[in-house]
Amino acid sequence: MLIKKLTTSWLALTLVIGLGLTGCNGEGFSSQESGQKATGKVKITFWDDNTGPQRTPIWGKIIDQFEKENPTIDVEYVGLPKDSAKAMFDSAIAAGEMPDVASVYSSWLPEFSFRDALLPLDSYFSVWSQKDKINKDAIEFNKRIVSDHKLYGIPYTQNLDVLWVRSDWFKAVGVKTPETWDEFFQDVKTLTDKSKGRYGYTIRGGAGGSFQLQRMMYAYSGINTYFKNGKSTINDPKHAEFLKKYFALYQNYTPMSDITNDYKAMITGFDTGSVAMVQHNIGSYAEHSAALKTDQFQAIPLPKSIEGHYVAEDGNTIGISIFKGTNHPKESWKFVRFINSKEAQSYWNQSVGQIPTNSDALSEDWIKTSPHIQTAQKVYNDPETILFEPPFYLPEYRTILNTIVDTGTQAVLSGEMTVEEFLEKWAEAMEAAQQQYEEQNNKYIRVK
Incomplete structure (x- = not known):
């Protein structure tokens, strides 16, 4: 199967949607900590599990903003067709050719962790100042369903x-x-x-x-x-x-x-x-x-x-995971953290029509004025559900x-x-x- 690769520079030429993403929380890692040369750049590869004309430009804009705020990191976007994405991940894991970072369904975490393909994120997440903003139930669910009860994915969106x-x-x-x-x-x-x-x-x-x-x-x-x-x-x-x-x-x-x-x-x-x-x-x-x-x-x-x-x-969520074979875990974590910021989560979820897991994003006005989001919250908030x-x-x-x-x-x-x-x-x-x-x-x- 052909995996469609789009560079962020190409995406920038095709984007027409404005994005008001501002600086996300620091806690960055120095280039020396990552083994990066002071004058060089680190490239990380990001796999999107659902490429298409609606979602690919959204990721492109988020990546573009991330690179502006992190000029020493380049993100290569790889879009996978929704219905064949899982098979492509399976092949990549078997061949040892995994991405640095990817959008991964919660339901994939047990298998991927069982195959020793994912990097545990507990140590990174525990010291992140914004960790309490992320839906605690979703975090605990992701830990509960894997055999070693470690954290392998940070959910950036919830569905229904x-x-x-x-x-x-x-x-x-x-x-x-x-x-x-x-x-x-x-x-x-x-x-x-x-x-x-x-x-x-x-x-x-x-x-x-x-x-x-x-x-x-x-x-x-x-x-x-x-x-x-x-x-x-x-x-x-x-x-x-x-x-x-x-x-x-x-x-x-x-x-x-x-x-x-x-x-x-x-x-x-x-x-x-x-x-x-x-x-x-x-x-x-x-x-x-x-x-x-x-x-x-x-x-x-x-x-x-x-x-x-x-x-x-x-557990109907999608999260960002880091794959174990990455040579740039700290830069990858920067990207994971950025995606789960209020600004990025709000932009992605509003554009797609899903529910953010960041509590600050949930307080945005668009949540209250989106009928389909209100429908989802009606179900989730019903005490008898x-x-x-x-x-x-x-x-x-x-x-x-x-x-x-x-x-x-x-x-x-x-x-x-x-x-x-x-x-x-x-x-x-x-x-x-x-x-x-x-x-x-x-x-x-x-x-x-």
């Missing part, structure tokens, strides 16, 4: 899955946006008009769809634990009930192309007027706002579960979702597998991974 809806379509047919799952399934049918090439919903059947599918299942069932008495709750009857209704929408009330739709295809269908609703996180706000007017779309929470409460995935925690700590977790769940979804949609067979295969894979993890962990404790 929602339903993006064409509010103008709902208004035109005189239907209110769904608040229950029964209303959701009925509205998908009501808003489908094949004569106009319109469908009520779109399913992400291609790469990456497993993560969204899992969040929908637990949002429906209200189940708050992934394992119970050693057994996975994946194949719970409530999940089978949901998936039978959900997959039955395919082709009747969703496009036929859904079986292979990746993120871009799914979002394009919504933004170009082919579908009325799409499930994704608040981070696709930038794409929607570029294609649609503010009165044409909105974010609404996933309906409350059949148990009567919201359910959201815990359940946060369920997937087994991110399992080294095979991502692999199972990518290889078993994504392909299994397509098998069900094509009629080659039943919902029950699909869930059983999924649950068995997770249970086997859990058993292996417990055996290895017990062995480690005995040896220690």
